[in-house]
Amino acid sequence: MPRSRSRLKTADLIGRVVVVTGAGSGIGREVALLCAQRGAYLALCDINDAGMADTAEAARARGAQVLTSRVDVSDAESMTRFAQATFDGFGRVDLLVNNAGVGLVGGFLDTSAKDWQWLIDINIMGVVHGCNAFLPTMIESGHGGHVVNLSSAAGLLANPQLTAYSATKFAVLGLSEALRMELKAHGIGVTAVCPGIINTAITQNTPIRGDGDGDERRKRLASSYQKRGYTPERVARNILLAVDRNRAVAPIAAEAHLMYVLSRVAPPLARWIATRMAEFSK
Ligand SMILES: NC(=O)c1ccc[n+]([C@@H]2O[C@H](COP(=O)([O-])OP(=O)(O)OC[C@H]3O[C@@H](n4cnc5c(N)ncnc54)[C@H](O)[C@@H]3O)[C@@H](O)[C@H]2O)c1
Structure with a gap:
């Protein structure tokens, strides 16, 4: 995996400012809390007011100063106002975590144009809006920093029951790799994070398309994520490790490691495995 020098080290985040989108649940919440524990100021956004308030309260209990904003990441203007409030309140941003994202289970033939637009607006344009709103001032300040974009293992290896979701997460990976090359001159690292199966509320929030009993399929999905047992706390620790190591892809x-390697060294085998895996979500 490519590796180069990053200016941001996360062991001590005292005086550093961390922005997390989708901080009201799961991976975003745990990244926010870990950064709070390490001394960061936090700027958090979500459309889930209750979840975001819970995260903010837990972060303040860890001693962090927290700014919260209700932002739909698919809305560019609202993201711009959030960035303005963050720079007004804290004066800088060191780490931008474009985490907010949504899932959708379904093959191509079961996915409507409306579903596609919803996923594209949040999963791709949400990352674009986050970068557009924060990067110019981060670059202008000249102190470097880091951007983390949440892709997925489904952004490394396509899955025929996650067609539209996979497409958006491949896009986030491509965007992140290009952005990393562009921002290197400004001392800003970029990491595309590709988690595998992580036990979060995503299994409850993800629309399920296609034939079959939706409730039954959701139960199976949630139970397989629970059995896998990989926690968002562990993801948060690995995200900060990837920032410390300035990984391009994490x-x-x-x-997720297996899918990364197989998709590169043995694509036909990788596709065979992905097809078998997709059977579980039908
Ligand atoms: N859980 C997994 O297995 C997994 C695997 C790979 C990648 N990911 C990615 O990690 C990220 C976080 O997922 P999670 O598992 O923590 O899910 P989650 O559902 O627990 O949390 C996602 C958060 O994003 C918020 N959100 C959704 N749409 C939003 C919008 N339009 N504007 C602002 N906030 C919005 C939700 O309200 C929620 O608080 C997502 O991008 C997801 O695609 C998750």
């Missing part, structure tokens, strides 16, 4: 959990 697969997280064994299955």
Whole structure:
């Protein structure tokens, strides 16, 4: 995996400012709390007010100063206002974590144009809006920093029951790799994080398309994520490790590492495995 010098080290985040989108649940919440524990100021956004308030309260209990904002990441103007409030409140941003994202289970033939637009607006344009809103001032300040974009193991190896989701996460990976090359001159690192199966509320929030009993399929999905047992706390620790090491691509959990390697060294085998895996979500 490519590796180069990053200016940001996360062991001590005292005086550093961390922005997390989708901080009201799962991976975003745990990244926020870990950064709070390490001394960071936090700027958090989500559309889930209750979840975000819980995260903010837990972060303040760890001694952090926290700014929260209700932002739909698919709305560019709202993201710009959030960035303005962050720079007004804290004066700088060191780490931008474009985490907010949504899932959708379904093959291509079961996915409507409306579903595609919803996923594209949040999973791709949410990352674009986050970068657009924060990067110019980060670059202008000249102190470097880091951007983390949440892709997925489904952004490394396509899955025929996650067609539209996979497409958006491949896009996030491509965007992140290009952005990393562009921002190197400004001392800003970029990491595409590709988690495998992580036990979060995503299994409850993800629409399920296609034939079959939706409730039954959701139960099976949630139970397989629970059995896998990989926690968002562990993901948060690995994300900060990837920032410290300035990784270009950070697969997280064994299955994501396997999918990363197989998709590069044995694509036909990787596709065979992905097809078998997709059977579980039908
Ligand atoms: N859980 C997994 O197995 C897994 C695997 C790979 C990648 N990911 C990615 O990790 C990220 C976080 O997922 P998670 O598992 O923590 O899910 P989650 O559902 O627990 O949390 C996602 C958060 O994003 C927020 N959000 C959704 N749409 C939003 C919008 N339009 N604007 C602002 N906030 C919004 C939700 O309200 C929620 O608080 C996502 O990008 C997801 O695709 C998750």
